[in-house]
Each structure stands twice: as structure tokens, then as C-alpha cells.
Amino acid sequence: MKSLFCFLAAVLLVVSAHGAERKPNIIVLFADDLGYGELGCQGMSKDIPTPHIDALARGGTRFTSGYVTAPFCSASRAGMLTGRYQTRFGHEYNPIGKQNLDPAIGLPVQEKTMGDRLKAAGYRTGLVGKWHLGGTEKYLPQNRGFDEFYGFLHEGHFYVPPPYDGALTFLRTNSLPFGERMTNGPVIWSNHLRGNEPPYDEDNPLLRGAKELVEPQYLTEVLTHEATGFIERNQKQPFFLYLAYNAVHSPMQATPKYLKRFAHIEDVHRRIFAAMLAALDDSVGEVMAKVKALNLEEDTLIFFLSDNGGPTQELTSSNAPLRGGKGQLFEGGIRVPFMAQWKGMIPAGKVYEQPVISLDIQATSLAVAQATATGESKLDGVNLLPFLRGEKASAPHELLFWRVGGNVTVRSGDWKLVRQQERGGGKPEFQLYNLAKDIGETLDLKATEPKRAASLLKQLETLNDEMIEPVWGGPKKK
16 A cells, blocks of 8 residues: 555656656557567567667567557547547547548547647647548547647558659559559558549648648658657647657558668568568657657656557558457457556566556556546546556456447457457357467357356447447447
8 A cells, every 4th residue: 555655646746857846748659550460579570670669668568468449540549549438439430531521520529538638737739640530620639639730630641742753663453463663762552542542642631730731751750750849849848749650551652761771571562561660660769769868758658559450461560479450350450569668657678468458548647647537428448557566466457348330349358259250251250269378369269168258248248238329430339
């Protein structure tokens, strides 16, 4: 009890290296479509070094069972930024293309964001990068708790502006396996460009606030420059930075500098992905270097995670050793690289194996910011700090829940009950897995553990009854 009291006293007022008492800064580094197995610290990737993200993991705690709330972009962001299962408020699906311009589609305005809550607690709030929670006026980041916004509103964006002069270009189309090749500049590889589809950038400009911009530099590096500028400007006050990279999401584009680093990779598809991931890793390193240079490491709580699992066929983004990937409720779609660092407050070099979820980012951040979730909206996440510091020995969650239409799953302890429609398959049935013994979800134990399966199904149905119908897109709940 005494240690818990001392910890709570420490987080209420952090004494900064500058000698002033302040609330801690909060940075969320959000990658896009990064597979579970693609970082060196995860122990699977051998061909793409990620030293800066690995250093972030060594400086803090890495979660081996870190989850997001959905297996694709928009719904996952809605869950993380509200701290609530997005199915509680009907944000179940992914707006694509012109859906982003539909005034009926976006993060419901009655839901408070992490930006709203931290701004009310005295934080300067900034979003740099991808939004994907509504592209019309009432949904814009500036109206959802962010003092500053630099980025784009839809699901994706090219990394360099058209017409891609001097680019080495690979376009995968319905009729042409690979397109024209030139000699210099970035590389583009995309299965989204099919001749009859609008590019990502149509009606989706880069914005600083409401002002449209064209950036000739590589977008990953541009976002990093904006993020470090935000940190520099706000170093003397508590700030919340949500740095939502679009890397390594398609379209696949990389600069010569990084392509040369991976010239030994013969598969051009994999080489471009490696170059994109290396640019992301270097950018994370720049952000961390800025925090260190300003002597803010002990004043800053930092999270790194991906928005969902990798779409392996599209990007080569591996989810090994997990089953499935983006769009699915098998582990490869929802279990992601996930880590947290706060020098002096979170144990360094620790690997935490109990299940945690992106919902916990907001609960943890509000606890250290002395802020509350205003209104009637109950948060679904928990403050992770007492668990990471050993003040609580139990697991942070008894049960975790996911739903995308008729696909649903729950995890309780080591056990997972999942119903996932697979391509070309018939009507999906529930399957039961012991993830401690079978992380790849290869052996269905429903027949040999009928009581456990029935108990989990009952818990799933109870939670599902708390959720509402999707407010737009896709089939209704079942």
C-alpha cells in the first residue's frame, strides 16, 4: 500500500529536469499497417533493422499481447482516441474514398477524444499525420480537441506529390503486372491504382489546419519535421502529440536513399517495404532524439503501436507467428507491436505478457494528467502504470472484445473464442484457441473444451448486447 501511495504521489506532480513541477507530456506514435513480426525487438524480423524503435522498447516496456480494437484503420483509431470500444457508438467500419466526404460518416460528435480531455486538463494538443475519422467540417481534428493539425483526412496519401517525375514506378493493375520504369526518384508500388479508381490524394490534400499544402519532400520525413517542431514549440508546457504516420500503408513509395540501403533484397516488393519501414524507424529516432535533446525524457510518457496488423500480401508486412492479418479478427489482424516508455516511471527493458489494448492508452494518460473522462461515457481501458510497476499483480483485463459485423471474438486469459469469415469459406463457426500454447491459432479446441467455449460465448453475447448497431456501412450486428 505504501509503494502504491508513493507512486501515485510521484505521477501527480512530475518534477522536471528543468526544476519546475509539471504534468508529464504524452506522445502517441501510431504506425499504419505494421505487422506484428516486422520489428527487430519482436524477435522475428531479420532483414530490416529497426534500431530506433527497438531502443524505445528497451527503454520501456514491450507488450507481447498488445491489441487494438479493430483490424483496420478508422475503427481502430476511433477506439484508441475515445478510450471506448467503437462498437459502443456505432463506428464499426472503414470509410473509403468518397465515403470520407459523406457528412453522415465520421467519429460521432458526442464522443470525447483524448485531445478533448487533455486539452481541458491544460495540455497543448497536436495531431500530425493521418486522421481518417471524418472529412467534413464537424469531424475535423480542430473541432475534436486538437489545437494544431498537420496532415490529411482520408485513409491514405501518396508520399510524394504527382506527377512523380523521375520516379522508378511499379503499378500493379488488372491488366498490367508492372508498369513503366524510370531511373531516379521514389519508387511506387500499389495495388490500389487500377486506372478506374481515384488516387488517394483526390479531395484529400495535405493540410495545416484548414490551409491546403503541397509538400515535395517524402511525407514520412515531413511529418517527423512537423512533430519535432511541435515538441520544440511546446517544451515549456505539458503537451499531447498524436503522431499518426501513414507509413507503412500503401501506396508503396520509397526514396533512393533508403532503397540503396536494401539493394541486397532481390524482391523489389520487399525492398520497397523495407525502405519505407526504415524511413519510419529513422523518423521515430528523430522524435526520440528531440525529446532527449530538450531534456524531456523523464517528463514524457510515450507509446508506440500500429493501428492494425499487416496486410501481408499487399505490403509483405509480416504478422509472424500469428494467423491472419489486416481485416481479420485472428491474432494477425488485431495483435500489434506495442510498447510504452517513461524514463524513471515505467520499468526499462521489461517484457509484459498480460493482454493490454489500445483503450488503455487514454486511461493511463488521463491518470497521469489528473484528468477525467467527462460526461456519461465510461472508458473501457485501464491505467497500466500500477500493473507495469508491480503494484497490481492481476491482469489488467478479465475480458477483451472485438466485433466487425458478423465476425466477433473475446479473449479471457489465455483463451480466445473467435468467429471469422474467411475468403471462399462457408458460414463461419466459432473456434476456440489456447493462445499460450497455440499462438498461431492452428488447433480448434471447441470440441474438447465445450464448457469453456459455452462460458466464453455467454460472455461474448453479454458484451455484444452492450454494443449498438453500426451507424453507417456494412452489415448490422448479429
